[in-house]
Every structure is written in C-alpha cells, then in structure tokens.
Amino acid sequence: MPAASKIKSVTRPFPKPGESPARAAKPDTRLLDAEQFLLPTYKRQPVVMTHGRGAYVYDASGKKYLDFLGGIAVNALGHAHPRIVKVIRREAARAIHVSNLYHNAFQGPLARKLAAWSGLNRAFFSNSGTEAIDGAMKLARLYGRQPDEPAGTAAKKQRFLALENSFHGRTFGAISVTSTEKYRLPFGPVVPGAEFIRFNDVADLESKFDDTVCAILLEAIQGEGGIYPVSEAFWNRARELATKHDALLIADEIQCGLGRTGRYFGCQKFSSKPDIVLVAKPLAAGLPLGAILTTEAVASRVSPGMHGTTLGGGPLACAVALEFLSVVEGQELLENIRVRGAELREGLAKLAAKFSFIREIRGEGLMIGVELTVEGAPFVAEAMRRGLLINCTHDFTLRLLPPFIITRAQVREFLRLFELVLATTSRQAAAPVSGKSANPQRVARAAAR
Numbered sequence: 345m346p347a348a349s350k351i352k353s354v355t356r357p358f359p360k361p362g363e364s365p366a367r368a369a370k371p372d373t374r375l376l377d378a379e380q381f382l383l384p385t386y387k388r389q390p391v392v393m394t395h396g397r398g399a400y401v402y403d404a405s406g407k408k409y410l411d412f413l414g415g416i417a418v419n420a421l422g423h424a425h426p427r428i429v430k431v432i433r434r435e436a437a438r439a440i441h442v443s444n445l446y447h448n449a450f451q452g453p454l455a456r457k458l459a460a461w462s463g464l465n466r467a468f469f470s471n472s473g474t475e476a477i478d479g480a481m482k483l484a485r486l487y488g489r490q491p492d493e494p495a496g497t498a499a500k501k502q503r504f505l506a507l508e509n510s511f512h513g514r515t516f517g518a519i520s521v522t523s524t525e526k527y528r529l530p531f532g533p534v535v536p537g538a539e540f541i542r543f544n545d546v547a548d549l550e551s552k553f554d555d556t557v558c559a560i561l562l563e564a565i566q567g568e569g570g571i572y573p574v575s576e577a578f579w580n581r582a583r584e585l586a587t588k589h590d591a592l593l594i595a596d597e598i599q600c601g602l603g604r605t606g607r608y609f610g611c612q613k614f615s616s617k618p619d620i621v622l623v624a625k626p627l628a629a630g631l632p633l634g635a636i637l638t639t640e641a642v643a644s645r646v647s648p649g650m651h652g653t654t655l656g657g658g659p660l661a662c663a664v665a666l667e668f669l670s671v672v673e674g675q676e677l678l679e680n681i682r683v684r685g686a687e688l689r690e691g692l693a694k695l696a697a698k699f700s701f702i703r704e705i706r707g708e709g710l711m712i713g714v715e716l717t718v719e720g721a722p723f724v725a726e727a728m729r730r731g732l733l734i735n736c737t738h739d740f741t742l743r744l745l746p747p748f749i750i751t752r753a754q755v756r757e758f759l760r761l762f763e764l765v766l767a768t769t770s771r772q773a774a775a776p777v778s779g780k781s782a783n784p785q786r787v788a789r790a791a792a793r
C-alpha cells in the first residue's frame with residue numbers, strides 16, 4: 345500500500361546500519377494506523393492529543409498546549425470540566441442511548457431550556473451541525489409548499505439564499521448553501537436552488553429575493569469564512585424580505601451561538617428575530633449533538649415520520665447539554681466571555697501596531713479573527729511549536745476560539761506567546777486584495793464600484 349510505505353520512509357522505524365537504536369525515530373503506531381487506514385480528509389498535525397484540563401491540552405509526549413482553538417468552538421468549558429465529567433459518569437451508567445421511539449428523561453427538558461434561551465418553542469435534536477442545517481432546509485421546503493402543490497411535485501418556493509463566504513457543513517444540503525467552491529464543486533450536482541448574495545450587500549439581497557425563495561441562511565458572524573460579522577442593516581432587511589415573501593430566516597449559530605459572543609446567540613444583537621436557530625458544536629460539551637429550534641408555525645407542518653434520527657437527542661448527550669447550558673446561564677461566565685474578549689482584542693490591537701503584517705482584527709466575545717497580509721499557516725505551526733493551539737481559516741486569518749473559562753492570566757499568557765510567534769515566524773506570500781480569500785467586505789465594495 346502506498347500510504348504505509350510512505351510513512352515507513354518518513355519515520356524510519358528501524359535504525360540505520362551503525363546507528364544506535366535509541367537515536368532512531370520511533371514510529372508511533374497510532375499515526376501509522378491513521379495514515380494507512382483513514383480516508384485522507386484532514387491535513388493533520390503529526391501529534392496525538394491524549395488529554396486536557398481546563399484551557400490546556402497535552403500530547404502523547406506530555407507536551408502542554410494552551411488551547412485557543414477549543415476543538416473549533418466545541419470545548420467551550422475547556423477540558424475535563426468537573427460538572428460535565430460528573431454528569432457523563434452518572435448518566436453513562438444509566439442509559440447512553442434510548443430509541444426515539446420512547447421518551448428519555450432529558451430531551452424534553454433540554455428543549456424547554458433552549459426555548460427559554462431562544463424564544464423558539466420547538467426543537468429537533470440531531471447529531472451534528474450539518475444535520476441541523478439539512479433538517480432546517482427540509483423544514484423550509486415543507487413550510488414553503490403550498491396547499492395546491494402535492495408532495496412529489498417541485499414546490500414553487502424552492503430557492504435557498506446564502507451569503508458569499510458562508511460555511512454551513514458537509515452534507516449535501518449544507519454544501520449546496522456553502523459558498524466555498526472547493527467544498528461544493530467536486531460533488532455536483534448539489535441540491536438545486538441555492539444562490540449566494542454578496543456579503544452585507546443589501547442591493548444584491550433585494551435583487552435576488554422573491555416569492556420563489558423558501559429560506560435565507562445567515563451566520564451572524566461567519567466563522568470558517570474568517571470571522572466576518574453580518575451588518576444590522578443586512579440582517580434586518582433579510583428579515584423584512586423573508587416576512588414579505590413568506591420565507592424563513594435561518595440563523596446558523598453553530599459556531600457563534602451558545603455564549604461564544606457573550607450573548608446566548610450571536611444574532612441576539614439584531615433587533616429582529618429568525619424563524620429557525622441552529623446550534624451544535626459546544627451544545628453537549630464535546631459529545632455529538634445539534635439542534636433545530638423553530639416556531640410553532642413551522643412545527644405545525646411536521647408530522648411523524650417526516651424527519652428523524654437514530655442517535656440524535658440521546659439521554660447522555662441531552663443530560664450533558666442541560667448541564668452545559670446551566671453552567672453558561674449564570675451571567676458570570678457570559679461576563680467572563682465579554683471581559684476576556686475585550687482584553688484579548690485590546691492586546692491584539694497593540695500587537696497590530698507593532699507588526700505591520702496584521703491587517704485587521706475582527707470578532708466579538710471569544711470569537712476573534714486576526715487577518716494577516718501573509719499566509720497564516722506558518723504562524724499556526726510556530727504557535728504549536730511554542731505550546732499554543734490556534735488555527736488559520738481562508739489562508740490569511742488566524743482564528744481564536746478559546747474556552748469560555750479562560751482567565752485573565754491565560755489571556756496574558758496567550759498574548760506573550762502570540763507576540764513571540766509573530767516576531768519569529770518567517771513570512772510567506774502576500775495575501776491577494778481580491779479573489780476568493782480576500783476580505784468579503786472589501787470585495788463587495790470593489791464589486792459595487
């Protein structure tokens with residue numbers, strides 16, 4: 345097998361003639377197995393992470409990392425949070441899974457809690473964010489189908505609108521509303537009827553919205569796209585047009601929701617509300633769980649058998665989610681998110697004054713993007729070498745998604761490490777001022793001229 349032979353030559357499992365066995369690189373069989381048996385879907389760092397505590401993660405060699413990525417917005421309470429561990433221990437010994445043919449003790453109460461947070465009274469639990477997206481797209485088609493359009497015919501209201509630079513997941517529905525071509529084009533044809541609007545461009549929104557639209561999907565702050573906040577004017581106009589054309593406004597809060605911005609949901613800063621809110625990532629503190637939250641009006645179109653899942657909403661995941669929400673609910677943690685976020689942005693602004701290759705700092709709460717004029721990947725690698733986890737999205741934006749529990753001292757530790765990383769990383773390739781990786785606001789302005 346080519347993969348196995350490649351890894352052998354890279355890791356040199358056996359000493360060369362004359363070399364002492366102790367000096368030869370020892371292959372990690374877990375890496376060998378991964379290389380040989382997994383689909384090559386990820387560009388992974390060659391380390392095995394074994395455990396974590398609070399805002400720190402440790403690899404198999406015992407090296408400690410300050411985790412400012414948080415499993416890409418999943419480990420919002422850090423690692424091994426005592427209240428989460430306690431619930432997992434307790435419930436794992438009782439019932440990990442109970443079929444959705446029956447009730448479990450936590451799904452109803454979790455739906456009630458999420459209704460209190462969101463003002464949306466009906467919930468469906470999925471296993472992931474992308475499944476929540478696909479489920480919401482199905483609901484939008486269902487809601488848009490008129491009484492004189494029997495099932496089996498193509499509904500008149502079938503178009504989905506989404507934003508340029510959006511990311512909504514990896515299943516077929518989700519990739520069809522994800523603008524980044526490399527995620528979508530290799531799998532065509534995708535779900536028909538999706539169109540992309542220029543970022544925050546109200547005129548483009550107005551020109552594309554009509555009675556054939558069943559839903560518009562928006563992230564209040566684009567995450568994978570590079571931490572770009574949707575404007576109040578754009579959001580409110582999307583709301584007005586959705587109401588006018590009887591379409592649904594779907595808020596993808598999978599990355600920016602559940603406290604990340606210092607509010608329950610990113611879109612709560614806007615004066616108008618969505619019809620559907622989607623959450624996942626941190627909901628069950630690292631166990632797979634997502635949710636579609638919606639109105640009675642949408643729920644009234646659903647009947648048994650139309651949608652479902654085997655694993656989604658199981659008792660263990662729902663019990664953990666209830667605990668997660670109750671930890672976040674205390675205003676103290678939301679306040680910590682806002683205060684630590686402000687400290688981070690203040691420190692980053694000082695670094696931007698010092699390092700001219702920092703182009704812009706964006707974000708809210710603990711969702712921050714540091715856009716560079718140079719490739720971000722070498723900075724991620726250098727940060728890791730120095731014991732700091734961050735990542736890079738859209739080639740030029742370093743993304744910070746630290747856990748909600750970080751302390752003032754950890755913010756200082758981050759800024760100290762990050763300054764060293766900025767000072768010592770060799771810089772590569774200037775970022776384009778237009779094109780796929782460029783700032784969508786700048787591209788939109790350029791297009792408007």
Ligand SMILES: Cc1ncc(COP(=O)(O)O)c(C=O)c1O
Nearest residue numbers: 472473474511512513567598599
């Ligand atoms: C905004 C947004 N929507 C949807 C998804 C897909 O979620 P999942 O990876 O759980 O399927 C992601 C994942 O990164 C996301 O950031």
